[in-house]
Amino acid sequence: MIQLQGVSKHFGPVVALNPTDLIFEERKTTVLIGPSGCGKSTILRLIIGLLEPSTGRLRFDGTVISTETILQLRRRMGYVIQEGGLFPHLTARQNILLLPTHLGRPREEMQSRLNELAELTRLPQDSLSRYPVELSGGQRQRVSLIRALMLKPEVLLLDEPLAALDPMVRANLQTELRAVFHYLNQTVVLVTHSMAEAAYLGDKIVLLRQGNIVQAGTFADLRDHPADGFVSEFINAQRRLVVS
Numbered sequence: 001m002i003q004l005q006g007v008s009k010h011f012g013p014v015v016a017l018n019p020t021d022l023i024f025e026e027r028k029t030t031v032l033i034g035p036s037g038c039g040k041s042t043i044l045r046l047i048i049g050l051l052e053p054s055t056g057r058l059r060f061d062g063t064v065i066s067t068e069t070i071l072q073l074r075r076r077m078g079y080v081i082q083e084g085g086l087f088p089h090l091t092a093r094q095n096i097l098l099l100p101t102h103l104g105r106p107r108e109e110m111q112s113r114l115n116e117l118a119e120l121t122r123l124p125q126d127s128l129s130r131y132p133v134e135l136s137g138g139q140r141q142r143v144s145l146i147r148a149l150m151l152k153p154e155v156l157l158l159d160e161p162l163a164a165l166d167p168m169v170r171a172n173l174q175t176e177l178r179a180v181f182h183y184l185n186q187t188v189v190l191v192t193h194s195m196a197e198a199a200y201l202g203d204k205i206v207l208l209r210q211g212n213i214v215q216a217g218t219f220a221d222l223r224d225h226p227a228d229g230f231v232s233e234f235i236n237a238q239r240r241l242v243v244s
């Protein structure tokens with residue numbers, strides 16, 4: 001579905017991503033994980049075309065992502081940025097319906113899509129008329145997710161969607177996210193810091209360090225056949241956190 005061929009990105013002297021080959025498969029959830037600054041958000045921004053690669057090229061469903069193609073391709077992607085990205089001066093409903101309305105999508109169809117997604121993500125109906133500051137963190141994440149799913153994107157890109165939540169809410173949302181991805185048969189690229197979350201949600205895990213892929217595979221691959229010491233360290237460090 002999405003293919004990176006020799007894709008790198010630097011900002012002046014700062015290397016965010018070294019030349020990378022990577023494939024994101026259709027109807028699978030691929031998780032990008034690794035320490036802060038390793039290039040996770042950069043990969044999402046390259047896919048959605050907010051950044052241009054320094055070298056190499058990206059393809060979406062066979063089409064090269066470029067300034068000419070990105071506006072069309074972006075309509076086929078749903079993106080939730082690291083901070084959620086809701087407009088503070090719009091209610092949850094207005095946030096969700098902004099783009100569909102702008103694109104002239106039929107009102108009734110969008111309303112029933114919204115109802116379906118609110119039910120699926122267990123967002124209480126009364127929160128739709130509230131402004132983002134009047135919602136809990138978990139509700140805001142649900143609204144961001146619904147907004148990204150409204151136009152039935154072929155790919156859903158999520159940058160640390162659950163990072164700011166308390167552990168109980170986070171655990172609940174993890175369960176719901178997995179159910180939503182499964183129900184919608186959705187292709188997903190998800191960024192997280194948590195190996196437990198990666199193992200729970202990811203069909204494939206891509207572990208990065210300093211702009212390089214250290215290992216890509218299932219959680220069992222990484223656990224049982226770590227490519228190097230960093231992989232085991234990364235998994236074990238998080239285990240120790242859970243125990244202590």
Ligand SMILES: Nc1ncnc2c1ncn2[C@@H]1O[C@H](COP(=O)(O)OP(=O)(O)OP(=O)(O)O)[C@@H](O)[C@H]1O
Pocket residue numbers: 011014015016034035036037038039040041042043082
């Ligand atoms: N616009 C920019 N200008 C300069 N450097 C940048 C820019 N955007 C990102 N970087 C640098 O590129 C590297 C990768 O950034 P990126 O945002 O992809 O990290 P990340 O893995 O998402 O980190 P985090 O887990 O903290 O969100 C970092 O060193 C960052 O400081």
Ligand SMILES: [Mg+2]
Pocket residue numbers: 040041042082159
């Ligand atoms: Mg990031």
